[in-house]
Amino acid sequence: MTTAPTSTPSTLPPTRTARLTGAAANYIDERTSISGIVKELGRKIFPDHWSFMLGEVALYSFVVILLSGTWLTFFFQPSMAEVHYEGSYVPLKGLEMSIAYASALDISFDIRGGLLMRQMHHWAALLFIAAIGLHMLRVFFTGAFRKPREINWFVGFVLFILAMAEGFTGYSLPDDLLSGNGLRIIDGMVKAIPIIGVWISYLLFGGEFPGTDVVARFYSLHILLLPAVLVAALGVHMLLLIINKHTQFAGPGKTNDNVVGVPIMPVFAAKAGGFFFIVFGVLTVIAAFFTINPIWNYGPYDPSPVSAGTQPDWYIGFADGALRLVPPHLETVIFGYVFSWNILLPLGVLPLFLGAVAFYPWLEAWITGDKREHHIADRPRNAPVRTAIGAAGVTFYAVLWAAASSDLIATHFGLGIEMVIHTLQALLFIGPVVAFMLTRRICLGLQRKDREIALHGFESGRIVRLPGGEYIEVHEQVDEYERWKLLAYDDYQPLMLRPNARGQITVGERIRSRLSGWFYEDRISPVNQRELEESSHH
Amino acid sequence: MSKKTTSDRSGRGRNTGRRHPLATVALLAIGLMTTGGAYAAVTTAAAADETASPAVTQSTIDEGQVLFDANCASCHGLDAAGTENGPTLIGVGSAAVDFQVGTGRMPMARNQPQAEQKPAQFTDEQVTALAEYVASLAPGPAIPDEEYLQADGDATNGAELFRINCAMCHNVAGAGGALTQGKYAPTLRGVLPQHIYEAMQTGPQNMPVFNDLNLSPEDKADIITYLKYIEDNPAPGGFRLGDLGPVAEGLFMWIFGLGALVAVTVWLTAKSH
Numbered sequence: 001m002t003t004a005p006t007s008t009p010s011t012l013p014p015t016r017t018a019r020l021t022g023a024a025a026n027y028i029d030e031r032t033s034i035s036g037i038v039k040e041l042g043r044k045i046f047p048d049h050w051s052f053m054l055g056e057v058a059l060y061s062f063v064v065i066l067l068s069g070t071w072l073t074f075f076f077q078p079s080m081a082e083v084h085y086e087g088s089y090v091p092l093k094g095l096e097m098s099i100a101y102a103s104a105l106d107i108s109f110d111i112r113g114g115l116l117m118r119q120m121h122h123w124a125a126l127l128f129i130a131a132i133g134l135h136m137l138r139v140f141f142t143g144a145f146r147k148p149r150e151i152n153w154f155v156g157f158v159l160f161i162l163a164m165a166e167g168f169t170g171y172s173l174p175d176d177l178l179s180g181n182g183l184r185i186i187d188g189m190v191k192a193i194p195i196i197g198v199w200i201s202y203l204l205f206g207g208e209f210p211g212t213d214v215v216a217r218f219y220s221l222h223i224l225l226l227p228a229v230l231v232a233a234l235g236v237h238m239l240l241l242i243i244n245k246h247t248q249f250a251g252p253g254k255t256n257d258n259v260v261g262v263p264i265m266p267v268f269a270a271k272a273g274g275f276f277f278i279v280f281g282v283l284t285v286i287a288a289f290f291t292i293n294p295i296w297n298y299g300p301y302d303p304s305p306v307s308a309g310t311q312p313d314w315y316i317g318f319a320d321g322a323l324r325l326v327p328p329h330l331e332t333v334i335f336g337y338v339f340s341w342n343i344l345l346p347l348g349v350l351p352l353f354l355g356a357v358a359f360y361p362w363l364e365a366w367i368t369g370d371k372r373e374h375h376i377a378d379r380p381r382n383a384p385v386r387t388a389i390g391a392a393g394v395t396f397y398a399v400l401w402a403a404a405s406s407d408l409i410a411t412h413f414g415l416g417i418e419m420v421i422h423t424l425q426a427l428l429f430i431g432p433v434v435a436f437m438l439t440r441r442i443c444l445g446l447q448r449k450d451r452e453i454a455l456h457g458f459e460s461g462r463i464v465r466l467p468g469g470e471y472i473e474v475h476e477q478v479d480e481y482e483r484w485k486l487l488a489y490d491d492y493q494p495l496m497l498r499p500n501a502r503g504q505i506t507v508g509e510r511i512r513s514r515l516s517g518w519f520y521e522d523r524i525s526p527v528n529q530r531e532l533e534e535s536s537h538h
Numbered sequence: 539m540s541k542k543t544t545s546d547r548s549g550r551g552r553n554t555g556r557r558h559p560l561a562t563v564a565l566l567a568i569g570l571m572t573t574g575g576a577y578a579a580v581t582t583a584a585a586a587d588e589t590a591s592p593a594v595t596q597s598t599i600d601e602g603q604v605l606f607d608a609n610c611a612s613c614h615g616l617d618a619a620g621t622e623n624g625p626t627l628i629g630v631g632s633a634a635v636d637f638q639v640g641t642g643r644m645p646m647a648r649n650q651p652q653a654e655q656k657p658a659q660f661t662d663e664q665v666t667a668l669a670e671y672v673a674s675l676a677p678g679p680a681i682p683d684e685e686y687l688q689a690d691g692d693a694t695n696g697a698e699l700f701r702i703n704c705a706m707c708h709n710v711a712g713a714g715g716a717l718t719q720g721k722y723a724p725t726l727r728g729v730l731p732q733h734i735y736e737a738m739q740t741g742p743q744n745m746p747v748f749n750d751l752n753l754s755p756e757d758k759a760d761i762i763t764y765l766k767y768i769e770d771n772p773a774p775g776g777f778r779l780g781d782l783g784p785v786a787e788g789l790f791m792w793i794f795g796l797g798a799l800v801a802v803t804v805w806l807t808a809k810s811h
Contacts, residue, residue: 053803091693091764126791278802291775292787297711299701307705308715314788405785407716416720
């Protein structure tokens with residue numbers, strides 16, 4: 001990459017800097033053989049589509065998190081020993097609190113630039129996970145998780161979980177009222193697990209909640225173990241991204257065997273570098289002007305008070321919402337042991353939901369029986385059932401998410417909180433079904449429209465009167481480039497139920513064929529060559 | 539009035555004998571005359587409220603009664619003993635009336651889960667007249683002394699008391715919160731110190747009563763100090779986003795943060811036509 005300046009026309013003698021760079025590049029290459037990697041990497045092609053840059057937003061906000069987080073470690077002290085606050089925030093002066101909270105306050109009020117850094121770190125964390133979520137949705141709805149990218153989908157899912165774990169441990173560190181309330185909920189969930197729950201809780205907190213250890217323990221996890229695993233998984237994610245190459249949307253000249261776009265060097269690197277600074281800048285502006293987690297309002301943690309409007313950060317909201325939506329009184333007492341289903345139910349359902357997200361690529365591959373490699377991203381409408389499943393999942397998640405702010409929905413829209421809860425409880429079950437059916441119908445409708453446009457062109461809005469007196473609207477044909485997008489997608493058939501080598505039809509096969517039928521029985525076939533030729537004749 | 543009580547207290551506390559021998563007699567005489575005069579003016583014995591302001595006259599009470607009969611009696615009854623539409627006001631004191639009418643909650647616009655704050659329907663004089671009339675029916679909590687409303691107490695103590703006693707409904711920053719059955723704890727921003735004090739003392743709507751044994755007048759003054767501190771000082775971190783906590787923050791990041799960056803990605807990948 002650094003040798004680029006030497007490739008200027010040979011008629012000019014290389015400048016002094018160019019010679020120096022050349023020599024330096026050569027020095028490094030002779031000792032590391034790095035040129036191979038640089039050549040390979042520099043030629044990695046990125047197709048141009050805005051939705052392909054969402055992962056980058058996550059990556060760059062992670063860099064901001066690393067930088068600001070490192071800065072915060074210089075001043076934060078993860079100790080739960082008690083001190084009297086002597087800093088400059090008046091309404092807390094003289095109050096007894098943990099060193100962790102006092103140092104977080106000092107960062108906010110008495111260390112130059114501290115509040116900006118704290119707010120940047122926290123805002124960047126919210127952006128990081130939001131960008132991951134949007135990136136995952138993009139990959140899901142375009143089918144970019146299909147072979148050969150299933151493993152990378154799973155690695156990405158692990159990154160998502162790690163990011164949430166990072167977020168939660170970080171949320172607990174300042175040892176303010178809000179973080180303590182959050183920890184208390186986790187403690188309650190852990191304790192609800194039959195038999196081992198109480199043991200785990202005592203192990204985690206080093207005694208009865210809240211104890212004096214948890215901040216230091218979460219600090220180790222937050223700055224050491226979790227980031228290490230996260231960076232490693234990120235490395236694997238990037239590596240697989242390069243090995244698998246990038247997907248692209250169908251278009252003339254864009255096939256399953258190539259990638260059309262700009263190479264990393266120099267175009268994409270310049271763009272991406274610029275984009276990094278834009279992300280950094282946006283986060284800085286937000287951190288400079290908008291308060292996040294005003295720990296000084298919450299006061300030191302004390303197990304007795306709980307504030308109205310106590311919520312987790314947005315990415316844990318779905319779990320909080322699940323707890324809020326479970327009907328009360330769901331408890332069984334067996335031999336004097338209480339089983340709190342109102343906690344165990346969400347604790348069981350949420351991992352199922354997350355598991356479905358993690359293993360969806362294999363599930364779909366099994367149902368469709370599709371073993372081919374796919375490098376062309378689907379338009380969501382061309383996979384109606386997958387898109388509908390995605391919409392149902394998004395609805396399910398969104399209802400849980402909304403439930404986490406049920407109290408604010410009630411106050412801000414002038415509703416009764418019971419009504420909000422009951423509506424959301426019903427929506428949790430009805431919403432995904434309705435979303436599934438609606439989305440599938442809309443997808444099929446859009447496909448039908450595409451087919452119509454490909455065959456007969458689009459309505460031009462121009463009305464012509466024929467010599468015979470008849471009025472017609474002129475249809476204009478779409479150009480070749482546009483038509484390509486409408487035609488290029490795979491046509492699937494439901495799997496036939498066939499006996500295996502031993503002449504048996506297994507139960508698994510029956511389920512599979514049933515599911516495959518559900519996936520593909522309603523479908524719009526892409527326009528084939530014959531239809532296209534026929535249509536062009538009239 | 540407040541000055542009188544303090545001098546009374548200190549006088550009894552340390553009997554140094556530095557005063558004129560006749561001072562006690564003079565004080566007694568003044569006290570008796572004031573009490574007697576007030577008694578003469580206020581015919582009903584019940585009006586002998588310990589902290590009734592000297593401005594209380596029969597004419598104010600009469601004016602209050604006229605206002606009461608015209609505006610309140612339809613629900614609270616002509617004798618203020620309550621009907622099936624409204625509770626009795628015997629013994630609620632002038633503090634309750636000053637809070638409910640002074641913040642516009644009463645008269646209620648319609649039957650709803652709780653009376654909402656709205657522009658006050660009466661002038662300050664009319665509110666006072668109403669308060670004095672209701673106070674004249676039976677003793678009850680009076681409008682608080684000015685000395686507790688200065689917001690010059692101990693903010694740290696106030697903040698801690700607020701978190702323990704108030705934050706579960708009103709939120710740590712006084713932004714308000716939801717209650718059951720369509721009721722809610724309102725925001726405490728922009729509420730007059732007098733009204734905050736009266737609310738604690740009388741427990742309007744769904745609020746519990748924090749009497750003087752529960753939160754002493756000094757504690758109440760400290761809470762007011764804290765609320766006024768966070769109201770009057772600029773937020774350290776920039777715009778507050780309503781002090782609503784992580785929900786507002788998450789919404790902000792999704793809509794404005796991620797929204798802005800998605801706009802940038804669209805711009806970066808836009809093709810020139």
